[in-house]
Amino acid sequence: MDGVTAPNVVAAVSESRLWDRLMAMARIGGFATPEGDQGVNRPCLSALDREARRLLIGWAEAAGASVSVDPAANLFLRWEGADPSLAPVLTGSHMDSQPQGGRFDGIYGVLAGLEVIEALAASGARPHRPVEVVAWTNEEGGRFAPGCTGSMSFTGFKPMSAFDGIVDADGVRYADALAQHLAEEADLARRPLGYVPHAFIEAHIEQGPRLEAEGQDVAVVTGIQGSRWFTVTVEGRTDHAGTAPLSLRKDAVQDALRAITALNVLMHDPSDVLRFTVGSVTVEPGTSNSVARRVVFTIDLRHPDEGVLRPRGDAIPGVVQAALRTCTARVHERFTAWPADFGPTVPEAVARAAAALGLKAIRLPSGAFHDAQFLAPVCPTGMIFIPCRNGVSHHPGEYAEPAQCANGARVLTEAIIKLAGRP
Template identity: 45%
Template sequence: MTGVTESRLWRRLMALAEIGAIPGGGVDRQALSEGEIAAWRLVVGWAREAGLEPATDPAGNLFLVLPGRDRAAAPVLAGSHLDTQPNGGRFDGAAGVLAALDALTDLAASGRVPARDCVAVAWMNEEGSRFAPGMMGSEAFCGVRGLDAIRAVRDADGTSVGDALDRLHAAVPDLPRRALGGPVAAYLELHIEQGPVLEAAGCSVGIVTGIQGKKTFSVWISGAEGHAGTLAMAERRDAVTAFARCAAALDAEIGAIDPAIRFTIGRVQVTPNAPSVIAGEVRFSIDLRHPDNAVLDAAGIRIAPLCRERAGPCAVAVTPLVDAPSNRFDPVLQARIARAAAECGLPAMPVLSAAGHDARHLAGLCPSAMIFIPCRGGISHAPAEWAEPDHVAAGATVLARVLADLAYAESLPLTDGAVR
């Protein structure tokens, strides 16, 4: 695809990546940060140029609305998120929001009014790095989690989601507020695969069949502080060495269950974290995923006993946070994506999502589907994250086609008959 890096979508992706840019081509634009507010302003400006109507809701989700003929009909949504990991990349989230905006910009320019509102959406705090766990915006929108509970979550500096949301809304006083939630006719999300399957197969489009199940936990190890030079080894209750034994055992046992398991300790916080003080406390995160819910449950159940066995003289408390079983996306929308790819001559294949996405929650509300594009080496959540311009264009083309089907259909949901 010649000239694809001169396309509006690619130029916008690169412009958005300047906000929160970090060395190595990465992006640090965490949820509800000044950077995300700046990203909103940029994206809202593009939406207004296209004649779309921006709005926000109490959960800090951003909506860019192309009005339809029947404003009372359930809208079609497409999007992803604008926040990144602290050491994140340029495509995770941004590609899905900007591809949806791009498709609506073309629909608006065509002058053909859709049957129902079509909305590009950016969900609040998908990543969950600053405020854990993530997907807060889609959870609140879909009624999975109450807004009060979400507003009470605090970041490492003690700032609450509630305060950060209020600052976000104060920073964009010109944006109309809409109520939280409401009926949705269908949801589409384009995203980088964050895995190696599509690249290895030479496919530019992945038809996502579902999302593997995920459990997360917070583990607290409680020992006793002491002087590194004086307290005898036998008398210590050292939280760091207890952590080391627990983590090594968990990784060896749970990480070896089968090749599809994913077990990660990504965050470790030691108190007081001083070189000559035996640590009194360690808190750490566990992220556990598997496509088979039975395996996931069996692995999750092993965590607390394994920690207790290895913690020696320290106490252990394991708190479950996220418990999201595997889900399957709408088969009719999957078929529609496959047909759109075939019509464009783009090689496509079914693929399971190993990562979680906001589409998991939307799938409980309405027919939903995801389109994956390859990313280099399967790398994401890192500055080296990269999607080829022609893969971005391919995914956006398929998204635009399916979105147009949904925009102009006489009635929704789409039926099998309409596809085959």
């Protein structure tokens, strides 16, 4: 590193610069709630998304980074290494938000990555390997579901064309939104889709309560729990609520309740690690004086251990069928992501970085999705979590302290310096 030691670089991380940038980004798509919270609604591939990216690009170029975009609209900020031919250390996260999102989820990891570049620039450090910061396209899936389409395309988890036909609430196709977006960024340098990074490391708010509750500064994330999403359609027959005897009904609500009750028994976990959620229930015709002819409900099942996730998920169709009394049901698995184990390389680098900086750290798996999930099969991967107030995320009340944000950026900087190496 040109004779510069890591402490000099880490000391150049600026809490105030990082915080001011977080707040500047929060104004793009920002809104206030009646309760006084400050939220963000910044859909991917939108004009607001492009405005935020232009702001980021301006900062990055001023710091001396080079900017490029790949065919999936993933945005890269590159700090050149002493040997440009080597695979970069890649860091970053996403800039899109949930429709009623907060000011930190995603954008924090991008701006923390930019802070690494700022610190390298300020200290004149030139690591052995290039360092790249990425803003992945459409992590949240708030506009185009499912999310993580940018990182899935980059890693080849799915071909880009797999997402072409996804439509948003206004009927806009993903492929068309992507094409328009790339046309509006035609002045930016293009790069090919995908490469194998030397390592990937993503900084993010925890989205859970543990760091705050335990008074920790950062988490060394060990992996991401797996998820299986199902849609269950219970078919009955509509009848008049006042005239049809109960014995003759095919009441889809009653059978859906039986199915959900049986699923709760199936999913019972005394250790409270398994996550089972029925988050959406729609009833047709959905009037108070009609027997329901159809109920559609969703299941979101998550667990860090494939040995649990696989058999419990596989048992869902049989348990639903057995619980029905008069109706029929279809179970459709619409999304599957098996657990990702980050292995030792990057988590150890994060743990050593936190220890070197005197920060308190614990190890934990991530309960939420992240782009890192799709990098893990491709290269050594890890994440750094910082505390968030009350564990709240995907909500305007989402909050992290300026000092907590800076601590995460310092750990990220230290870890990246070690991963990128000396010349």
